[in-house]
Every structure is written in C-alpha cells, then in structure tokens.
Amino acid sequence: MPPLPTSHPARQSLRALLCGFAQIFLQQSPGCGLLVLIAILIGAPDLLPGALLGGLTSMLIAQHRGYPPADIAIGLYGYNGILLGLLLSLKLPWTPLLPVLIITSAALSSLLLAPWMRSMRKHGWLPAFTFPFVLLGWLLLALVTQLQLPLAAPTSSPSAPELNFLQLMLAVLRGLGQVIFLDSPLAGLCLLIGLRLADGRTALWALLGSSGGFALAIFSGWPGEGALAGLYGYNATLAAIALAQVHRSPLIPALGILLALLLQPGFNALGLPALTMPFILACWLIRAGTQSWQKAVKDSTPRV
Incomplete structure (x- = not known):
C-alpha cells in the first residue's frame, strides 16, 4: 500500500x-x-x-x-x-x-x-x-x-482630547496594535478578532490587559498622549495573555498587568526603549515567585 x-x-x-x-x-x-x-x-x-x-x-x-x-x-x-x-x-x-x-x-x-x-x-x-x-x-x-x-x-501620535467612551475604546484597541507597533484602532480590532478566533478567553484577557494599562496610566497621571496611543497597554496585554494561559485564577494575570505597567517607566529612566521587556520581566517575576512559594509550602509540609 x-x-x-x-x-x-x-x-x-x-x-x-x-x-x-x-x-x-x-x-x-x-x-x-x-x-x-x-x-x-x-x-x-x-x-x-x-x-x-x-x-x-x-x-x-x-x-x-x-x-x-x-x-x-x-x-x-x-x-x-x-x-x-x-x-x-x-x-x-x-x-x-x-x-x-x-x-x-x-x-x-x-x-x-x-x-x-x-x-x-x-x-x-x-x-x-x-x-x-x-x-x-x-x-x-x-x-x-x-x-x-x-x-x-x-508617525504622529493622537492628541489628548477630553476623555469619553469612544476615546477609551480607541485607546484600548491601539494598545493591542502597539504590540506590533501599530497605532490604528482598526488594526487593533483586526487583532482582537484574530485572538477571538484562536481563543475567546485569550481575547478577553487581551482587552482587560490593554484596558488596565490605559486606566492605570491615566490614574497615575502619565502623559495622556501616550495613553491614548496605546503605549501603556501593549506590555500589559501580553502579560495578561501569557499568565492567563498558565493560571486559572484571575488574580495572577491582574498582578502581571500591574507589574508590566509599573516596570515600564524604569526603562525610560535608563535611556532604553522598553519594547516588550516589561512584559517579560513581569512574567519572570511571577513565575519565580510562584515557584518559590510552592517550594516553601512543600518544604513546610510535615512528612509522615
């Protein structure tokens, strides 16, 4: 045959x-x-x-x-x-x-x-x-x-008009696009559809990551132009996706979003472009932390 x-x-x-x-x-x-x-x-x-x-x-x-x-x-x-x-x-x-x-x-x-x-x-x-x-x-x-x-x-960045629901949605979509250096909301929507096609839960966490990055940036008083352009959303998006794939608890991806955002300004202080390093460091820190915690729990468990 x-x-x-x-x-x-x-x-x-x-x-x-x-x-x-x-x-x-x-x-x-x-x-x-x-x-x-x-x-x-x-x-x-x-x-x-x-x-x-x-x-x-x-x-x-x-x-x-x-x-x-x-x-x-x-x-x-x-x-x-x-x-x-x-x-x-x-x-x-x-x-x-x-x-x-x-x-x-x-x-x-x-x-x-x-x-x-x-x-x-x-x-x-x-x-x-x-x-x-x-x-x-x-x-x-x-x-x-x-x-x-x-x-x-x-390329020009969007100006910072008065915030409303439409501007918020456009900024969230730009946060998805900035993963691949795009500031087009339509491109971000296309990416969201692609993620939904791959996995609905992943698409949801991508939206939460970009939204969380935008919200924390505005709350922290960081430049509004950067927030509207999605520059504080893309690392948070990647961290949320990566950690949600491994951890079922929503607290871990939420922590990753926070860490990715908090780490990002440090690269500006060092004179380095952040690229996707805040996302990587956030995931590494959480991975190392969970492994240390699991090891500590295992070591403290009494053996019969």
Whole structure:
C-alpha cells in the first residue's frame, strides 16, 4: 500500500509563517496569524515586507539548523524575526542596508532562541518569550544611533482630547496594535478578532490587559498622549495573555498587568526603549515567585 501523501512543503512553510505571526500574541493558530498579517497591512503596510523577511529568515535558519520540526511548525522560530523586521522597518527607511540588518538579526534570533529552549526544557529555565527580539532590538537601535543612520519619518501620535467612551475604546484597541507597533484602532480590532478566533478567553484577557494599562496610566497621571496611543497597554496585554494561559485564577494575570505597567517607566529612566521587556520581566517575576512559594509550602509540609 503506498504511503499517504503528506502536505506540500510550501504549504507547511506558509502555515508555519502564519503561526509565527500568531506567536507574537502567544497563539499557534494560522488563522490568527493571518489576521495579524492583515492588521499590519491595514495599519502600516510599509512595515509588512520587513515583517515577512524577518519571519522567513528566522524560520529558514531554524530549518537549516535542524531544530525540532514541531517547534518550527507552530511558529516558535518566526515571531522574534517578525518583530525585528517590524522594528527595523519602523526606524529605518528602505535602503540596501535595511534587508541586510533584518536578515542578520532574524537569523541571530533563531540561533539565540534554540539553546534557551533546550535549557528551558531540560533545566527549567524561564521561558524566553520575546527576549531575543528585545536584546537584538536594543543592540540594533544602539548601532543605528552610533552610526547616525538616517531614520524613517516618525508617525504622529493622537492628541489628548477630553476623555469619553469612544476615546477609551480607541485607546484600548491601539494598545493591542502597539504590540506590533501599530497605532490604528482598526488594526487593533483586526487583532482582537484574530485572538477571538484562536481563543475567546485569550481575547478577553487581551482587552482587560490593554484596558488596565490605559486606566492605570491615566490614574497615575502619565502623559495622556501616550495613553491614548496605546503605549501603556501593549506590555500589559501580553502579560495578561501569557499568565492567563498558565493560571486559572484571575488574580495572577491582574498582578502581571500591574507589574508590566509599573516596570515600564524604569526603562525610560535608563535611556532604553522598553519594547516588550516589561512584559517579560513581569512574567519572570511571577513565575519565580510562584515557584518559590510552592517550594516553601512543600518544604513546610510535615512528612509522615
């Protein structure tokens, strides 16, 4: 009996690439990934070529290096490259240097992620999340500043009108979009639909994360323009999604939202762009705290 036909390699690669877009929001649904891609097309179509180049590069490097096919298939070797492609396309104009930087950094992101994931599985390391993107992003932005490379034209931020329900909803949607550097509410709505397609609970926590970030920023008296642009919502969104996947209690994701927001201003004080590092640190702190608590409870339990 002849072997059953397998999926065409090109179709497998397309599915893995779409899952890479979804993994930015910690999902592995190609449908969600397609809507993330469409959101970029809606909000900033000039960023899409860089995102595709970064995602393809990081995925192809993983395939060439023989990393676990299952990890590649669900997009784990795509999302850091996509984020680097987005960041570089946002900061730099399209010149011959830009694709070189995207390809190099996206390839390095896969090379950094692979040993981290092995150590996570063998030795219980903390999850990498988007740390390769953050580390390489910091290095690249420092390089851009050091070499005084020409920058792309900055996008304008929304002004701070009197707050009302409509402005609140638009800011919450922008908070979702800012995960991938978009300030378009329509793009944020597209992302919300993608998350709902992947998992309804995840979509709800994404909304709560962005809303919580906005509310805490306004309550703390931080710049209204930044709050309306969603700049205080995206790390809270990611922290809420990540922690809600692991913890059933709503208190843990709520704590993650608070921590992500409180950590964000510290990077401005250090002169570093926050990127997604507040989200990563919030999740790491809660993971380390829960492990320490579980160990303390286990050690204090009397043995018969």
